[in-house]
Amino acid sequence: MDMSSHDSMSSDPMNMESMPMVFTTSHHTPLYGSGWTPSTGGGYAGTCIFLVFLAILLRLLFAAKSVLEQRWAIAARNRRYVRVQGRTTEAGRIDQDPDVKTGSLITVNGVEENVKVVQARSQSTPFRLSVDVPRAVLTTLIAAVAYLLMLAVMSYNVGYFLSVLLGVFLGELAVGRYAQNDDHVH
Known part of the structure; x- marks a missing residue:
């Protein structure tokens, strides 16, 4: 390799020789550009x-x-809960029946009966x-x-x-x- 090609390489800003490959404590190190x-x-x-x-x-x-x-x-x-039209809730049935003294507001499913839990078909959520x-x-x-x-x-x-x-x-x-x-x- 002759000297002219060596000189052109050393003037190249992206030359590997100009990049420090060891830690330095210089206070003049460029950050993100000159x-x-x-x-x-x-x-x-x-x-x-x-x-x-x-x-x-x-x-x-x-x-x-x-x-x-x-x-x-x-x-x-x-969003998995869908309201079912026309179905009376447990609370509504208790209010309508005069003979009922006490009642449970939570059903076997753990939700009001006018709500249906929709099962997800896949593990991923749809695009929103x-x-x-x-x-x-x-x-x-x-x-x-x-x-x-x-x-x-x-x-x-x-x-x-x-x-x-x-x-x-x-x-x-x-x-x-x-x-x-x-x-x-x-």
């Missing part, structure tokens, strides 16, 4: 604080998704625009924030790495109990 390169200690601290908040946001999004998934599951279960679009948007936001945090960690800057870990810790401490059913362990 336009975001801290030039002072305060700028570096601000970048680290931004990463802490970004990691907290990721944990908040996980918790929000978990809470919404629980609400959507409850709403789907509640009001559920699936917000779910897709939230999942896309989670992926975007997670990838931004991954890129920060891949800069191999110790301060960025520790900031992301601190943000994950604080976010989990604040809202981790709400995301207990979430499969993501990022």
Whole structure:
């Protein structure tokens, strides 16, 4: 390999030689592009604080998704009850019969008799625009924030790495109990 080809490779910004492959403590490490390169200690601290908040946001999004998934599951279960027209409820029969002194308001099925429980044909819930679009948007936001945090960690800057870990810790401490059913362990 001659020197001219070597010089052209070293001027290439995507050259592997210019990317650090070990952790660094430099306060001038670019984040997401050359336009975001801290030039002072305060700028570096601000970048680290931004990463802490970004990691907290990721944990908040996980918790929000978990809470919404629980609400959507409850709403789907509640939609399984169908009102049957023309059938009198147990409470209605007690009110109409003058000889009945006491009565039970709950039937053998555990619900009022004018309600029929519809069994689901499959384990998955049907497509609902009001559920699936917000779910897709939230999942896309989670992926975007997670990838931004991954890129920060891949800069191999110790301060960025520790900031992301601190943000994950604080976010989990604040809202981790709400995301207990979430499969993501990022």
